[in-house]
Amino acid sequence: MGIKKIKNEINIFLPEGAEESLCGCGGVKGLKALLPKDSDIEALGVIHHALADKKRIKILCMLSIQPLCVCIIRAVLEISDSRLSYHLSILKKSGLISGEQKGTWITYSLTDKGKEWLDSGINSVFVK
């Protein structure tokens, strides 16, 4: 009732009004074309995946306070060395943090990308 079924380009029925607004953006083809390019989607996925884990978010937050060596991060998080190393490697690969050797130690810090991400996105959640 009140809903018109219309066969369209991809041969599916649509709710009334849907086809017209779809046409406004070029239909299904148009929608596909409007999506960001795959490499951008990929890049965004890598960052989101890097922070899809509480321990890794904590690491990012810690490093936003100051650069820290692995042993201190370990003491705060209370997890095993290899486990921490695994998480650090994922953050490092994502480009959000970087590590610099200082003698026997490796000191990790936020990269510019990491700082930007923290500034832009994170606040929108915390400031609620």
Add this chain to the structure above:
Amino acid sequence: MGIKKIKNEINIFLPEGAEESLCGCGGVKGLKALLPKDSDIEALGVIHHALADKKRIKILCMLSIQPLCVCIIRAVLEISDSRLSYHLSILKKSGLISGEQKGTWITYSLTDKGKEWLDSGINSVFVK
């Protein structure tokens, strides 16, 4: 050479300078206290996890163009119904999108949270 080893509060050695700057933020205890509260970390994790998948990022991008019913999202993404449904449910649980029944169809749109997230974070990656 040039690196002093100092036994400290948690009984680990540290690179020179590390202890002083650590003291500046209250040591390991202080660092722990400076981390966001667990519920915030959790919330951030949920959002990041929701967008840790390319298909889900694409869905978010599509919905930023206009609200869409499942069958159209399906046509753009070219995946099975149940697979799409699974991804939609994760986005829905994260609060980034919401669905409204219109007759037989369900139309999904970005929530305010979804719009904010897209505005704040995402651009910092795409505008490069």
Add this chain to the structure above:
DNA sequence: TTCTTATTTCAAATTTTTTTGAAACAATTC
């Protein structure tokens, strides 16, 4: 050189996430 400490790497075990296909459900039309 040998020893110690900090950190990473590796492979196996475990856990979590994702995919698949069938079945269920809900709104509509016949």
Add this chain to the structure above:
DNA sequence: GAATTGTTTCAAAAAAATTTGAAATAAGAA
């Protein structure tokens, strides 16, 4: 009511991420 279409739910299978513990590496100190 029966049949149809759009969507979700469910459980099993498959794939991917994470944890674990042991071994490797690297930098210094003795």
